[in-house]
Amino acid sequence: xxxxxxxxxxxxxxxxxxxxxxxxxxxxxxxxxxxxxxxxxxxxxxxxxxxxxxxxxxxxxxxxxxxxxxxxxxxxxxxxxxxxxxxxxxxxxxxxxxxxxxxxxxxxxxxxxxxxxxxxxxxxxxxxxxxxxxxxxxxxxxxxxxxxxxxxxxxxxxxxxxxxxxxxxxxxxxxxxxxxxxxxxxxxxxxxxxxxxxxxxxxxxxxxxxxxxxxxxxxxxxxxxxxxxxxxxxxxxxxxxxxxx
Numbered sequence: 377x378x379x380x381x382x383x384x385x386x387x388x389x390x391x392x393x394x395x396x397x398x399x400x401x402x403x404x405x406x407x408x409x410x411x412x413x414x415x416x417x418x419x420x421x422x423x424x425x426x427x428x429x430x431x432x433x434x435x436x437x438x439x440x441x442x443x444x445x446x447x448x449x450x451x452x453x454x455x456x457x458x459x460x461x462x463x464x465x466x467x468x469x470x471x472x473x474x475x476x477x478x479x480x481x482x483x484x485x486x487x488x489x490x491x492x493x494x495x496x497x498x499x500x501x502x503x504x505x506x507x508x509x510x511x512x513x514x515x516x517x518x519x520x521x522x523x524x525x526x527x528x529x530x531x532x533x534x535x536x537x538x539x540x541x542x543x544x545x546x547x548x549x550x551x552x553x554x555x556x557x558x559x560x561x562x563x564x565x566x567x568x569x570x571x572x573x574x575x576x577x578x579x580x581x582x583x584x585x586x587x588x589x590x591x592x593x594x595x596x597x598x599x600x601x602x603x604x605x606x607x608x609x610x611x612x613x614x615x616x617x618x619x620x621x
Contacts, residue, residue: 385409385511389541395522399427402539404516410509410546412554413500414589416561417491419516419543421447425479432529433520435487436474440467444487445474447518449494453503454511454544461496463588463617476526488579489516492586498621501589504549514543555591558584562595566602581607585614588621 390403401424411417425431436445441464451460479485491497495514504510519536523529564580584595596618599611 384544385546386542386544389516389543391537391539391541393520393522393537393539394427395537397427397429398431398522398524400424400431400520400522401426402518402520404539404541404543406514406543406545408545410548411497411512412557413504413547413549414498414551414587414591415554415557416583416587417495417497417514417545418583419449419489419491419514420486421489421516421518421539422484422486423479423520424484425481428481429524430481431479432476432523432526433479434474434529435477437472438464438467438469439472440464440470441493443493444489445472447489447494447516449489449491449514449516451495451512451514453500453547454513456503458503460499460512462494463492463496474530476529478526490579490583490586492583492588496588498588500547501549501551504547506549506551509546509548511544512547514545516541516543551591554589558587558589558591558595562592562598565595565607566598568603581610585610587614588618590618593618 387409388403388405390401393400393402402422404419404421406419434446438445452458518539519532520539521528521531521536561580561584565584567577584592596611596615600608602608
């Protein structure tokens with residue numbers, strides 16, 4: 377892949393991993409060329425098994441941060457180079473549930489990451505002026521052993537291949553549009569809890585709870601009356617975080 381200028385938008389970047397009979401294409405991408413300052417940002421991690429051997433990789437959740445494990449996302453605002461902090465930078469790692477996922481030859485896997493769980497996107501409202509557009513660079517990293525058995529998927533070392541991709545996305549400050557965006561997200565999150573839970577509904581709830589901007593407060597308060605107890609708990613935790621921010 378030809379590197380792009382730091383001033384250009386880049387919505388997808390990939391890494392090839394090959395070892396013995398394992399051949400994998402993995403990377404990160406975002407569905408949106410533009411996001412709103414303080415609003416949601418979706419980034420998808422994906423893997424394609426292009427070899428003849430089943431690949432095994434680990435999936436998990438960080439109990440301390442309540443976000444997918446193994447991923448590191450770091451962001452900088454293009455013009456100033458100012459870093460955007462990790463909201464859980466001071467969290468003490470407590471482990472969490474983990475499992476092994478097989479991926480057969482020709483199969484693909486994708487996992488959506490919620491940017492607000494890894495990056496303080498709310499700080500963009502303090503940096504980008506109303507009506508202004510800038511470029512934000514998001515470096516996405518994830519260790520991915522070329523594992524042909526389940527045990528090897530958990531063996532990380534300094535030599536473990538890293539999926540390392542930098543995305544560049546336009547960020548626009550528009551507080552009116554942000555309020556409408558959050559309201560639409562909240563309407564989806566407030567809908568009746570489907571059984572079994574639909575991924576789109578779960579994503580809407582988690583995304584809303586990862587927003588640390590004042591516009592999200594009334595919608596999080598409304599979720600305190602949601603019939604699903606897990607949703608009520610997430611909303612209460614998000615409100616507590618918002619009050620401390």
